[in-house]
Structure formats: structure tokens, C-alpha cells
Amino acid sequence: MSGKALRLEGLTKRYGAVTAVDQLNLNIPPGIIFGLLGPNGAGKTTTLEMTEGLRRPDEGRVWLGEVDLIRHPAEAKRRFGVQLQTSAFFELLTVKETLELFQSLYSHPLRVGDLVGRMDLEEKRNARVDGLSGGQRQRLALAVALVNDPEVVFLDEPSAGLDPQARRNLWEVIVGLKAEGRTVVLTTHYMDEAEMLADRLAIMDHGRVLDEGAPRELIERHLPAAVIEVDRSTGIGTDTNLPALVRIEEREEVMALVTQHLEDTLTGLVAWASQHGRQLTGLKTRSATLEDVFLELTGRSLRE
Amino acid sequence: MKPVITLLRSLLRQTVRNRQGLFWTLFFPVVLMVVFSLLGNTKSQVSLAVVTSRSTSAGVVRIMEKSPLFHVRTMGRRAALAAVRSGRMDAALLVPAAPRARTTTLALRYNPANSLSAQQAVGAVQALVAQADLMLSGRPPLFRVRATPLVHARASTYLDFLLPGVLALMTMQNSLFGIGSGLTRWKEKGILRRFRVTPLQPLQFLGAAIMNYLLVGLASSAIIIGFATGLLHASVDIPLGPVTLVLLLGMGCFLAFGFIVAGVSRSQEATIPIINLISFPMMFLSGVFFPISSLPKILTHIVDYFPLTYVSGALRGLMSGQLTWHDAAFRGDLLGMAVWLVLGGAVAARVWRWE
Secondary structure (H helix, E strand, O other): OOOOOOOEEEEEEOOOOEEEEEEEEEOOOOOOOEEEEOOOOOOOOHOOOOOOHOOOOOOOEEEEEOEEEEOOHHHHHEEEEOOOOOOOOOOEEEEEHHHHHHHHOOOOOEEEEEEHHOOOOHHOOOOEHOOOHHHHHHHHHHHHHHHOOEEEEEEOOOOOOHHHHHHHHHHHEEEEEEOOOHHHEEEOOOOOHHHHHHEEEEEEEOOOEEEEEEHHHHHHOOOEOOOOOOOOHOOOOOOOOOOOOEEEOOOEEEEEEEEHHHHHHHHHHHHHHHHHOOOOOEEEEEEHHHHHHHHHHHHOOOOO | HHHHHHHHHHHHHHHHHHHHHHHHHEEEEEHHHHHHHHHHEEEOOEEEEEOOOOOHHOOOOHHHHHHOOOEEEEEEEHHHHHHHHHOOOOEEEEOOOOOOOOOOOOOOEEOOOOOHHHHHHHHHHHHHHHHHHHHHHHHOOOOOOOOOOOOOOOOOOHHHHHHHHHHHHHHHHHHHHHHHHHHHHHHOOHHHHHEEEOOHHHHHHHHHHHHHHHHHHHHHHHHHHHHHHHHOOOOOOOOOOHHHHHHHHHHHHHHHHHHHHHHHOOHHHHHHHHHHHHHHHHHOOOOOOOOOOHHOOHHHHHEEEEHHHHHHHHHHHHHHOOOOOOOOOHHHHHHHHHHHHHEEEEEEEHHOOOO
């Protein structure tokens, strides 16, 4: 793989009064797994579609190395491999026929044997698409995305609807793509997936990038220490004052105390409980996760 | 060109493997033709109950029995009349005892409820009796008719009339449903989107899809023609060039309409009522099942310009041997289809959306 950086400059897309993507800038170095993390409606898919050439941005440029892909969309189509959020293929064709059909669209395609081998579809080579399971369809969609030996692979919510085993297999495949020197750009709203796979992450909401960096970096930058959780029945309010506390959040069943210094806050909490005669039921401490970063940045949960 | 051919091959495979779709494409026309060929092939023999008395002149009855026109059964008077009333026999001929007067009156009783076979029966009996009269009297006839069949003429059955209509109907239904419904489905499921992130040009995709429908349309027309002529003994002309041209032009018109339907409707379910709205009036008015001339005059002024009218008119003219390349009427039909194709294509190009 030659390795060219992918740059999005000031990408903007408006639908009437709604700005779906707003002056978005991203610099994606070659050969990494780049994650776009955000809730539904954050503008991840629109961003991906403008980059892939499916949608024309109202403003902005997309560069692959020195090539302006908005001006030369054919280049994007030649060099990119795309897995759409809903990938449908002709139901009555076999896996092999489907791959052959997509091979015919490119000048230097990979061989069918390699593709089915890598995606573990050998047994299903002559099975019709309508007889494939969800996981097998997903692997076929990935195989089709790789047919043209692409430099950049776009995966839009690749693990949506997969069972845990299939997700793990998919992650292995994605890591394998990086090992071959390809750049992988994926969207997800699964924290663990983003944390596990992505070398770099951009957290998006309302069409903007809120922050960008390696997953650990983002956590450290926004949440230096930890989270203490106690049951709501404890009666602690969001306005309770404790040492080293960043803030207190009401989550579904628990109160989450986000802190910069775990020991100080914990000591304070114990003192508060004995002073007010309360039991600290369900007390639990953990280090901050991307979920907490996300809440910190957007004020809302990823699955909202 | 290679992508188009591979795509076309994929689409054809998809069509051939869709057993249910194929079945319904061919089932309706086949059933129509079988039903109408059973109903419409009027039987050529008149069933005649002959009531004789002991002293009847045997000559008349013998002549009746020999004639291929009649299926004769001799029976008693009461049984004969009952058979005519119930419709089991077309008519009863009451032959009296040996003639006393110079003219013997043969009474023919028929059931007027079944007017077609009644007319046939009365006419045939009158003709035969006149002939018998001459033969029995031994006089030389003043006139004689020599019947020679014409080479190109044939007894046109309803099936012969129906076949071109059914072909026209198939042309419309397959094209409208194929594009209107099939393409909307692909659009809805995201199959079209998937091709848009490949180097395949939109026009290449459309070209392959259109070729697919044209080939499938021609093949199913050939099957229906083969079925009608081979198994149901329809006797029609098939001037290959002109018939193919009319089928292609007709499919072109309705494919364009299909694109319009697929362009304006948001979901596959929404296409069905729109397609029905377009196809139902034409199915019943455009000369598929009965000639347009049987419609009220005012209506024909409109129906004459329906695209299906051009297709069914041209096909029927060609297949009944009444139209050739050189007829102005045939060229008029071609022109009508071409105008619809251009209009439909122009609108389709404006309203068609990939997403």
C-alpha cells in the first residue's frame, strides 16, 4: 500500500435549515484505523457518504494525497472500498457470482478465491445470498468492499446487528486490513468497539467534531481519574459538594460521581454518609471510559 | 462494455431463478388463452334430434346423417323437445309421415335462448334441406356453388383475436411491473446505492437493466406465441421483423412509464396502485379482449391514443395478415409508440432518482 493521507477540509452538508455536517475537518494518516464515534444523527454517515462520493458536499474538499476527490470522483471509486450501512445484493445470485459481478467493475480486482478465503466464506461460495445468515452477509459485504484491493476501506456501522462472536471475528478482520497497510475508516456507536479498534477517534455530534485523538488520550484529556457510582437511594444530590469532584450525574439507576482524584472524593463521600446517616449502597469505583468522555463532551448518552 | 454484460448476465440469472415471478409472468396469459380457446371455439357440428315416424321418407334423414355439419340422433318427439329445451341438442327436426301433398313441411324446433347455435342450426338445416330437395327430386340445379378455400383465409377464432392482445398486455405488465416495482425494490434495499460507490456508470446500470427486461419480454412473448400456436392451434401470421419491432417499441414505452413510477414513488408498496391506475384502463379499453370498435364512439377518440392501443392494434394487424410494413396504419402505430416512448423517456429522465 502506497499510503496517502485522507484529508477532509471544511466539509459541509445542509438539508434545508438543518446543517447535517458543519465545517468538518479531519486528517486521517495512512495505515491506521480511524473511528468516527457519535450518536445516531450526529452526521457520521453523511460525512462518510460525502467522502465516498455518494453525496456532494455543499462546501469543502476531500483529498487523498494530492488528489481532489470532489473534482475527481472516479479516483475515489477506484481506490476506495465501501461497506454501506445496509448492504443489499441481488438475492438470487450466489456468493461467487456476486463477487464476480463486482470484480467486472474494476481493472485489477482481487481473486474470488482469496476473498472468500479471507472472509471465511469458502463453504458458502455457491450459496445464494438469500440463504446467508446476517453474519455471512456482513462478511460478503466486506469481501465486496475489498474486491478492488482498496487503499482506504470505509465501514459504516460494521458490527450493527451482529452477535458477540461474529463481532469478534469482524474485529479480527478489521485489524487484518490495517496489518496489510490499508487505512480503515469506520463509524460506530459502540464504545468498546471504538476503544478496542481505533488508533484515532473523532467524537462527533450535531455535525461537528467535538474532539479527536487516540482513545486513551481522549479519556485522559477529559477525565483524568475515575468514576464512583452509588445507588440513587443513597439520596446524594447533583449539588452535593465533595473534594476533587468534577460533577455528579444522574444516570439510569445510579448516581455517577466523576472525580479528578479518587481517594479524596471517596474519603469525602464516606464522611458525608456518616454525617447524614446514609448507607452507601451499590458503591463501586471504576476508571473513566469513552462513554464518560462522550457524556462529558455532548451531554448525552451514545444510545439516546 | 464488460461491466454491462456481466451485470446483464447477473440480472438475467436473477430473473430466471425467480421461479415465482416467472410463473406469474406466464400463468395469467396462458390461463386466459386456454379458457377462451375452450369457450370461444364454437363447435362446428349442429346436434340435431331427428324425430321420424314409421313411414318417413328415409332420404332426408340419410342425407342429414351423411353431412359433416350435423350430429344426428334419432329420438322420440317428446325426448327431442326436452333435449332442445335443456340445451343438450341444438334443434329438433320433426319429419312427418310420407308426403301426401307436394310440399312436405319439416318442423324445426330450436331453443332461442342460445342464439348463436340456434342461428347456426336453422341455417344449416335450411341449406341442407334445399340441397336434399334438389337431389331427391332429380332435377338439375339452376345454380351451383363451388367452394374453394383461399390460401390465406382462415376461420378466425377468438383465440386468434386474443393472442395479439395478450402479447400487448404482457408487454405492458412486464415492463411496468419489472421496472416500476423491481427497480423500486432495488432502490429501497440499497442495491443501487452499492453500485454508486463503484466505477459503474449510472447509464451502464440502466442499459443493463433495460436490456434485461427487453430480453425477458421477447422470450416470454415467444413462449406464449409457441404455446398458443403449438398447443392451442391458434392460426396467426408471425412476421418476425415487424412483430419484434412492435414488441420492442411497446416495451420501450412501458419501461419509460415504469421509470416514471419508480421515480415518483417512495416505496415498493406505493408503486402497485400507481401501476394499476395506469394499466387497468388500458387493459380493458385498448383492444386486448374485445375490439375498440365495440366501445362508445366518444370513448374511442381517447382510447385510440393510448399506448397499449397502438401496440395491440399493430400486433393484431400483423398477426391477422391485415397489416404489413407498407401500410400507413402500421406506420401510424409505430409513430404513436415512438411519440409515447420519447415523451415517457423525457419525463422519466426528469423524475428518476437514484435514492
